[in-house]
Amino acid sequence: MKKILIHDIAKHLDVSIATVSLVLNGKAKEKRISDALAERVLKHVAEVGYKPNQLAKSLRTGKTHVIGLMVEDIANAFFAKIAALIEKKALARGYRIIYCSTNNDVARTRDLLAMFQEQHVDGYALALPPGVEAEARALVRGGKPVVLFDRLLPDVLADAVVVDGQTGMYEATRHLLAQGFSSIALITLHSAQTQLLARRRGYAQALHERNLPELVQELSFQQEPEQLVQDITDFVRAHPLCDAMLFATNYLGANGLEALARLGRQIPQHMAVVAFDDSDLFRLYAPPITVIAQPMELMAESVINTLLAGLEGAGKPGRVTQTQLAPQLLVRQSSIRPVDSGLGC
Amino acid sequence: MKKILIHDIAKHLDVSIATVSLVLNGKAKEKRISDALAERVLKHVAEVGYKPNQLAKSLRTGKTHVIGLMVEDIANAFFAKIAALIEKKALARGYRIIYCSTNNDVARTRDLLAMFQEQHVDGYALALPPGVEAEARALVRGGKPVVLFDRLLPDVLADAVVVDGQTGMYEATRHLLAQGFSSIALITLHSAQTQLLARRRGYAQALHERNLPELVQELSFQQEPEQLVQDITDFVRAHPLCDAMLFATNYLGANGLEALARLGRQIPQHMAVVAFDDSDLFRLYAPPITVIAQPMELMAESVINTLLAGLEGAGKPGRVTQTQLAPQLLVRQSSIRPVDSGLGC
DNA sequence: AAATATGGCTAAAATGTTTAAGCATTTTTG
DNA sequence: CAAAAATGCTTAAACATTTTAGCCATATTT
Numbered sequence: 092m093k094k095i096l097i098h099d100i101a102k103h104l105d106v107s108i109a110t111v112s113l114v115l116n117g118k119a120k121e122k123r124i125s126d127a128l129a130e131r132v133l134k135h136v137a138e139v140g141y142k143p144n145q146l147a148k149s150l151r152t153g154k155t156h157v158i159g160l161m162v163e164d165i166a167n168a169f170f171a172k173i174a175a176l177i178e179k180k181a182l183a184r185g186y187r188i189i190y191c192s193t194n195n196d197v198a199r200t201r202d203l204l205a206m207f208q209e210q211h212v213d214g215y216a217l218a219l220p221p222g223v224e225a226e227a228r229a230l231v232r233g234g235k236p237v238v239l240f241d242r243l244l245p246d247v248l249a250d251a252v253v254v255d256g257q258t259g260m261y262e263a264t265r266h267l268l269a270q271g272f273s274s275i276a277l278i279t280l281h282s283a284q285t286q287l288l289a290r291r292r293g294y295a296q297a298l299h300e301r302n303l304p305e306l307v308q309e310l311s312f313q314q315e316p317e318q319l320v321q322d323i324t325d326f327v328r329a330h331p332l333c334d335a336m337l338f339a340t341n342y343l344g345a346n347g348l349e350a351l352a353r354l355g356r357q358i359p360q361h362m363a364v365v366a367f368d369d370s371d372l373f374r375l376y377a378p379p380i381t382v383i384a385q386p387m388e389l390m391a392e393s394v395i396n397t398l399l400a401g402l403e404g405a406g407k408p409g410r411v412t413q414t415q416l417a418p419q420l421l422v423r424q425s426s427i428r429p430v431d432s433g434l435g436c
Numbered sequence: 437m438k439k440i441l442i443h444d445i446a447k448h449l450d451v452s453i454a455t456v457s458l459v460l461n462g463k464a465k466e467k468r469i470s471d472a473l474a475e476r477v478l479k480h481v482a483e484v485g486y487k488p489n490q491l492a493k494s495l496r497t498g499k500t501h502v503i504g505l506m507v508e509d510i511a512n513a514f515f516a517k518i519a520a521l522i523e524k525k526a527l528a529r530g531y532r533i534i535y536c537s538t539n540n541d542v543a544r545t546r547d548l549l550a551m552f553q554e555q556h557v558d559g560y561a562l563a564l565p566p567g568v569e570a571e572a573r574a575l576v577r578g579g580k581p582v583v584l585f586d587r588l589l590p591d592v593l594a595d596a597v598v599v600d601g602q603t604g605m606y607e608a609t610r611h612l613l614a615q616g617f618s619s620i621a622l623i624t625l626h627s628a629q630t631q632l633l634a635r636r637r638g639y640a641q642a643l644h645e646r647n648l649p650e651l652v653q654e655l656s657f658q659q660e661p662e663q664l665v666q667d668i669t670d671f672v673r674a675h676p677l678c679d680a681m682l683f684a685t686n687y688l689g690a691n692g693l694e695a696l697a698r699l700g701r702q703i704p705q706h707m708a709v710v711a712f713d714d715s716d717l718f719r720l721y722a723p724p725i726t727v728i729a730q731p732m733e734l735m736a737e738s739v740i741n742t743l744l745a746g747l748e749g750a751g752k753p754g755r756v757t758q759t760q761l762a763p764q765l766l767v768r769q770s771s772i773r774p775v776d777s778g779l780g781c
Numbered sequence: 782a783a784a785t786a787t788g789g790c791t792a793a794a795a796t797g798t799t800t801a802a803g804c805a806t807t808t809t810t811g
Numbered sequence: 812c813a814a815a816a817a818t819g820c821t822t823a824a825a826c827a828t829t830t831t832a833g834c835c836a837t838a839t840t841t
Binding site for chain 2: 142144145146147149150155157164165166167168171172174175176178179182187188189190191192205206208209210211345348349352371372374375376377
């Protein structure tokens with residue numbers, strides 16, 4: 092029952108601790124341990140089920156094989172999904188994940204970043220709120236691999252994986268225009284998060300091309316869902332001519348659906364709806380909601396690849412890898428202009 | 437830029453390393469370090485921002501302040517939510533979370549448990565699939581706090597936090613009966629997970645009280661969503677008299693909604709629906725879906741409290757704490773029998 | 782005056798690894 | 812044939828802490 096140490100292995104085989112360690116770390120060849128001995132070591136280690144103490148190992152080598160993953164909110168379907176994918180892929184490559192939710196709180200994020208450092212994570216996968224640029228820069232300077240994802244930070248030069256929300260939103264807006272909707276609103280947050288700004292630019296671009304006025308509602312940040320529903324309700328009431336809404340995030344979309352339901356507005360007859368991010372809710376809703384879907388698998392894959400490139404090819408090429416992925420517009424019923432049958436019912 | 441060590445602090449203050457360590461660990465009084473010196477140490481430590489190396493600390497003390505959290509699938513709304521809550525509460529009490537998704541895969545779960553041990557987590561919060569009883573028992577014997585949640589494992593005596601799914605499902609079934617639905621099906625998984633069995637017992641109990649036959653469909657486990665939809669579709673087609681469905685989990689419910697939508701069955705006119713677990717989808721669906729909601733906050737709180745009780749009150753009282761929480765039936769439109777107006781449209 | 786207690790600190794062991802450097806011996810090389 | 816290289820290991824330092832046992836001077840008690 093007593094925990095077994097490398098020392099016990101060495102003693103039992105009557106060799107030095109170093110020999111056992113070298114064999115176990117695959118340096119037998121390199122360090123010229125005879126094949127016969129190497130085999131004996133491996134055999135006995137397997138027999139007694141010896142597992143090196145990772146803490147001691149990490150202390151000595153400075154590597155923990157742990158990746159720090161920071162998301163906005165793990166309870167959000169988008170982040171939960173991306174976390175699941177990143178975890179799976181990281182595990183497959185021998186890394187563990189330690190995660191935190193920032194809730195877009197700057198002070199909290201700072202604490203969490205410090206915590207990751209204290210835990211000596213080998214690499215960072217971060218979706219950060221604006222306001223921690225200095226810390227992020229310091230982290231990058233620290234030399235360990237850092238990959239920003241979902242959103243960038245202004246003036247922080249780091250590896251990154253983002254989705255081209257501008258094009259995504261541009262195409263969604265063009266789609267609504269093509270369907271003949273004339274007063275298209277964008278519901279977004281009052282926030283400097285880069286992905287939100289990009290989405291907004293895409294929206295603006297599409298409208299400007301047609302010389303149409305923007306109709307943007309910025310909801311204030313970090314509110315209770317109930318308050319968001321209320322704000323969206325107010326917005327809809329205040330803009331009776333508005334016939335289509337774009338939601339900049341999935342939870343704005345969810346709350347938007349709630350607001351429209353409470354107002355008794357039919358989708359898409361009274362109001363067309365498009366949301367960013369796909370989810371069960373949007374897919375299964377009646378009517379199904381048109382979304383700008385992010386390529387989750389690809390994002391996760393890119394994050395891990397970029398991170399591991401930094402970890403394994405430790406030879407700092409000084410180059411920054413910024414990956415931009417294309418989202419996909421999934422047109423569903425919520426944004427299809429109903430043929431005006433003239434029939435009521 | 438060089439990492440600062442306890443040695444540097446000691447040198448600068450011209451005291452021993454031991455003194456600094458004792459002060460930093462709040463043992464100044466106990467070990468009779470003078471208040472004046474203790475203050476000097478604290479001051480200088482704060483000034484230079486010294487943070488002890490957690491790896492070295494953990495190696496020496498055997499405590500990592502990390503909790504291993506194992507869920508079925510972090511991408512599932514229920515587990516994502518519970519993870520978010522547990523993370524928040526753990527962090528507030530000085531513990532970090534390292535998590536994994538088992539995907540109900542026994543071999544994978546075994547690996548992950550081994551991984552947690554290698555990482556020297558201080559405590560375990562586990563939602564385990566059946567099949568790892570031996571490993572779970574070994575873990576409990578290992579002496580570190582283990583809390584099972586969401587589901588138990590047969591013959592594993594450990595602290596646990598579960599929801600009384602039997603009563604929950606019993607009441608849901610009674611509610612459907614009271615509404616006048618006569619052929620009520622339970623859609624569940626072919627699995628020995630204890631929470632699923634409890635839910636099934638609740639369903640059976642309610643029907644037996646009325647001498648009604650059970651109508652249980654066990655779907656096979658670990659399938660693609662598309663296959664689940666297909667299976668549910670087949671079930672509905674095969675049971676034309678069935679007028680109400682209970683779904684034993686949230687994702688069965690989601691796939692059930694999809695199946696009913698594809699079949700063009702109206703809820704609740706053609707089919708009443710009740711699902712286990714609340715979610716945005718069920719709340720916002722049209723019509724809103726009646727659910728048996730689990731008390732998420734309470735669950736997370738209980739898990740953390742039980743875990744920390746084991747961690748802090750290290751004095752093994754040998755007692756096992758099993759907490760059972762009451763779920764809540766949230767009646768929404770999907771299970772209300774429509775008044776038969778006799779009017780078509 | 783001797784014994785004991787106390788206050789205030791430190792030396793050093795312990796935690797469990799990895800790995801650079803070293804050390805006999807044997808083999809190869811010019 | 813001497814020097815160099817290879818062979819097959821081991822010794823011991825290093826990683827950064829915590830904590831036990833103990834030291835020394837002074838104060839108090841007997």
